[in-house]
Amino acid sequence: MKNFTYHRPATVAAALPLLDAEWGKTELLAGGTDLLDRQKEYVSQPDKVVSLTGIGGAFKQIAAAGDAVTIGAGVKLADIAESKELAAFPALTGAAGEIAGPQIRNMGTLGGSLCQRNRCWYFRDEHVPCLLKGGKKCFALDGENEYHAVFTQGHPCVIVHPSTLAPPLIALGATAEVVGPKGTRTVPLEKLFQAPAKETQREHTLAPNEVLVAVKIPAKEPPRNASYEVKQRETSEWPLVQAAVAFRPFVKVARDVRVVLGHVAPTPLVSEAAAKALEGKEVTDATATAAGEAAAAGAKPLSGNGYKVALVKTVVKRAALLAAGARPYWEG
Amino acid sequence: MNDSTGEARSGPSRRGFLTGTGAAAAAAAGLRGELAPAAQPNPAAPAHGPGPVLVELTVNGNKLSTTVEPRVTLLDALRNHLDVTGCKRVCDRGTCGACTVIVDGRTVYSCTMLAVEARGADVKTAEALGGDRLDPVPAAFADCDAQQCGFCTPGFVVSIRAALDKNPKATPEQVEAALTGNICRCGTYEQMRHAIVQLCRKGG
Numbered sequence: 258m259k260n261f262t263y264h265r266p267a268t269v270a271a272a273l274p275l276l277d278a279e280w281g282k283t284e285l286l287a288g289g290t291d292l293l294d295r296q297k298e299y300v301s302q303p304d305k306v307v308s309l310t311g312i313g314g315a316f317k318q319i320a321a322a323g324d325a326v327t328i329g330a331g332v333k334l335a336d337i338a339e340s341k342e343l344a345a346f347p348a349l350t351g352a353a354g355e356i357a358g359p360q361i362r363n364m365g366t367l368g369g370s371l372c373q374r375n376r377c378w379y380f381r382d383e384h385v386p387c388l389l390k391g392g393k394k395c396f397a398l399d400g401e402n403e404y405h406a407v408f409t410q411g412h413p414c415v416i417v418h419p420s421t422l423a424p425p426l427i428a429l430g431a432t433a434e435v436v437g438p439k440g441t442r443t444v445p446l447e448k449l450f451q452a453p454a455k456e457t458q459r460e461h462t463l464a465p466n467e468v469l470v471a472v473k474i475p476a477k478e479p480p481r482n483a484s485y486e487v488k489q490r491e492t493s494e495w496p497l498v499q500a501a502v503a504f505r506p507f508v509k510v511a512r513d514v515r516v517v518l519g520h521v522a523p524t525p526l527v528s529e530a531a532a533k534a535l536e537g538k539e540v541t542d543a544t545a546t547a548a549g550e551a552a553a554a555g556a557k558p559l560s561g562n563g564y565k566v567a568l569v570k571t572v573v574k575r576a577a578l579l580a581a582g583a584r585p586y587w588e589g
Numbered sequence: 590m591n592d593s594t595g596e597a598r599s600g601p602s603r604r605g606f607l608t609g610t611g612a613a614a615a616a617a618a619g620l621r622g623e624l625a626p627a628a629q630p631n632p633a634a635p636a637h638g639p640g641p642v643l644v645e646l647t648v649n650g651n652k653l654s655t656t657v658e659p660r661v662t663l664l665d666a667l668r669n670h671l672d673v674t675g676c677k678r679v680c681d682r683g684t685c686g687a688c689t690v691i692v693d694g695r696t697v698y699s700c701t702m703l704a705v706e707a708r709g710a711d712v713k714t715a716e717a718l719g720g721d722r723l724d725p726v727p728a729a730f731a732d733c734d735a736q737q738c739g740f741c742t743p744g745f746v747v748s749i750r751a752a753l754d755k756n757p758k759a760t761p762e763q764v765e766a767a768l769t770g771n772i773c774r775c776g777t778y779e780q781m782r783h784a785i786v787q788l789c790r791k792g793g
Contacts, residue, residue: 259660260658260660262638263636263637263642263705264634264636265634266634271634272634275634286703289701289702290683293701293702293703297682308703335695357770359748359766359770360686360689360696361698364683364698364702492769492770493684493769493770493772
């Protein structure tokens with residue numbers, strides 16, 4: 258990889274002056290599992306790396322206080338998976354425990370999971386001048402696209418958002434705390450993401466000189482929640498399709514239903530249609546199936562990923578049933 | 590692709606050299622990189638590098654130090670600068686597990702961690718399981734013939750050791766779950782399972 262200058266500030270405040278107003282020359286390092294890969298492939302060639310691993314305190318802690326649980330952006334994935342403070346959010350802990358393998362979960366962080374770059378093989382190949390690297394076309398549109406988006410409406414770049422923690426966090430109504438030169442701002446988690454189309458855009462909406470410092474989940478009467486994903490292998494693999502479902506039980510029916518799809522669009526995708534299919538109804542095999550059908554409606558798969566549409570139906574159905582407390586019948 | 594071993598000992602990158610106007614330009618760029626950050630009024634987060642920086646860490650109980658550029662991974666620092674060669678360089682992309690080491694009690698891929706990030710850390714490698722008294726994990730591997738070419742073995746035994754240290758009463762299933770970040774290309778998984786069952790029976 259190209260050499261760089263390394264900084265390891267002890268506080269977020271000390272990190273901010275080290276950041277640039279533009280992308281490209283400076284990169285933040287949290288767990289390093291995404292950044293080092295990109296540097297080795299020369300996809301990212303920063304002159305300066307600002308490590309956030311020296312920042313302690315709340316940045317590395319999970320804290321339950323009042324009506325919310327706050328997870329520092331520097332908290333490791335393994336600690337999220339095993340957290341007692343997060344026991345009411347199996348959608349999140351379960352998804353965290355499914356990411357890659359133990360070593361990656363010991364290294365990777367919440368902030369890194371949410372802010373990592375996409376896994377498109379054209380983007381990750383230094384020799385391919387794709388849209389996100391200043392090129393003129395998306396090579397996946399008519400190329401090898403079996404792992405790309407099926408909700409492609411209008412997107413010039415058909416990556417899927419890589420974070421497995423984003424869908425459950427959005428379903429749980431989480432907010433992101435972002436610190437920049439102008440102070441702190443709070444962003445609903447679904448607004449943290451965007452579909453990038455050029456070199457000067459990222460998969461998230463943070464400015465180059467901002468740092469994601471924490472994610473806050475409302476914890477007063479937590480909803481029923483679950484995440485379900487399908488992978489080619491059981492471990493050390495990215496999900497093909499993921500769904501996170503959350504709802505509040507009211508007598509026998511589901512209220513405030515949230516359904517969020519992962520790995521099917523350039524951003525985590527909130528499915529209003531699937532939520533509507535369950536709202537005010539008892540979660541049964543039939544209504545969960547209907548939610549899956551609703552979630553898949555409107556998908557526009559590419560040449561190689563039509564199979565994902567069927568998977569969307571399956572993961573939404575299974576996530577809804579799991580959230581409702583069903584024994585996972587598909588596990589025998 | 591396999592370039593960081595060579596680069597670890599040199600100044601400007603091979604690519605920087607080729608794309609620049611020549612050695613003089615590359616050297617001048619390196620010099621600017623070294624001097625510019627020092628002028629920044631930020632004593633809280635001083636610049637390290639791009640030249641070699643001091644890395645001190647504890648490896649298998651021994652305090653070791655070396656100087657490496659910030660871009661050098663923990664794996665390359667251990668193997669190429671500190672002569673700790675138990676951890677192996679195979680995929681170099683945080684996937685195969687041959688480079689697995691224990692840093693402050695947790696398994697990590699040393700190929701995907703910068704050496705400067707491990708400053709002050711307590712690092713354990715496969716060497717810690719050898720010596721005069723063989724650790725029960727490699728002993729069980731030898732007993733059960735749980736390796737073929739053996740290149741992945743240091744990563745596997747380190748992962749198993751970490752799992753049993755965390756939970757000495759781990760079940761074979763729990764130990765196997767701790768190995769999902771390691772790959773054996775020879776496919777000696779079945780013999781490894783025998784070794785794991787033997788280890789769990791003996792309580793780690």
